Amino acid sequence: MGTDDGGPGTTTIVVMGVSGSGKSTVAAGLVERLGWEFAEGDDFHPPENVEKMRAGHPLDDEDRWPWLRRLADWIGEHERAGRSVVVTCSALKRSYRDLLRDGHPSVWFAHVSGPQELITERVQKRSGHYMPPSLVPSQFAALEPLGDDEPGRVVPASGGPEQAVEDLLADLARERGVTLPSSP
Numbered sequence: 001m002g003t004d005d006g007g008p009g010t011t012t013i014v015v016m017g018v019s020g021s022g023k024s025t026v027a028a029g030l031v032e033r034l035g036w037e038f039a040e041g042d043d044f045h046p047p048e049n050v051e052k053m054r055a056g057h058p059l060d061d062e063d064r065w066p067w068l069r070r071l072a073d074w075i076g077e078h079e080r081a082g083r084s085v086v087v088t089c090s091a092l093k094r095s096y097r098d099l100l101r102d103g104h105p106s107v108w109f110a111h112v113s114g115p116q117e118l119i120t121e122r123v124q125k126r127s128g129h130y131m132p133p134s135l136v137p138s139q140f141a142a143l144e145p146l147g148d149d150e151p152g153r154v155v156p157a158s159g160g161p162e163q164a165v166e167d168l169l170a171d172l173a174r175e176r177g178v179t180l181p182s183s184p
């Protein structure tokens, strides 16, 4: 059975959470195990959004809609092509997640979640990223946890990324019939 045979069509894993929670790290672990295509949600921002964040200003909904629509389009293209994918996207609010999920039954959220102190420390230590530590509080203010009716699960940011990946793969196998590619 291939990776896409067991569940309801393809699967789109949206690795979500505040900046610095470990989305890109966990997504890389998933991609390594699954061998699926990957997109970094940060790369879908128009340059104005990146400059705004770099300057220490949080994005508002109006800034985020075009970004989310581009991501939703990417998800839709791959879903229609029958390709399972992994994508990172903070997807902080329910309304953002609803937009990504609209018409896309493949979407499944992996929320990397941890306390603000831990995340702030990680953002302070991280180099080469535009997001300043001063924006962490605004990320937590915007964050709405996954609802019971939203597909996906929460994994702790505090454990090792390997454990998060294992937990996610176990749930994906149960809920969506996702199987790992057989090793040669």
Ligand SMILES: Nc1ncnc2c1ncn2[C@@H]1O[C@H](COP(=O)(O)OP(=O)(O)O)[C@@H](O)[C@H]1O
Pocket (backbone or CB within 6 Å): 017, 018, 019, 020, 021, 022, 023, 024, 025, 026, 088, 122, 123, 125, 126, 127, 157, 158, 159, 160, 161
């Ligand atoms: N589970 C973890 N334990 C320790 N450090 C981590 C963990 N996950 C990520 N990091 C580190 O924390 C920082 C933020 O992680 P990153 O994956 O870039 O977050 P995000 O993509 O959500 O902004 C990076 O420097 C990364 O190496």
Ligand SMILES: [Mg+2]
Pocket (backbone or CB within 6 Å): 023, 024, 025, 042, 088
């Ligand atoms: Mg990232």
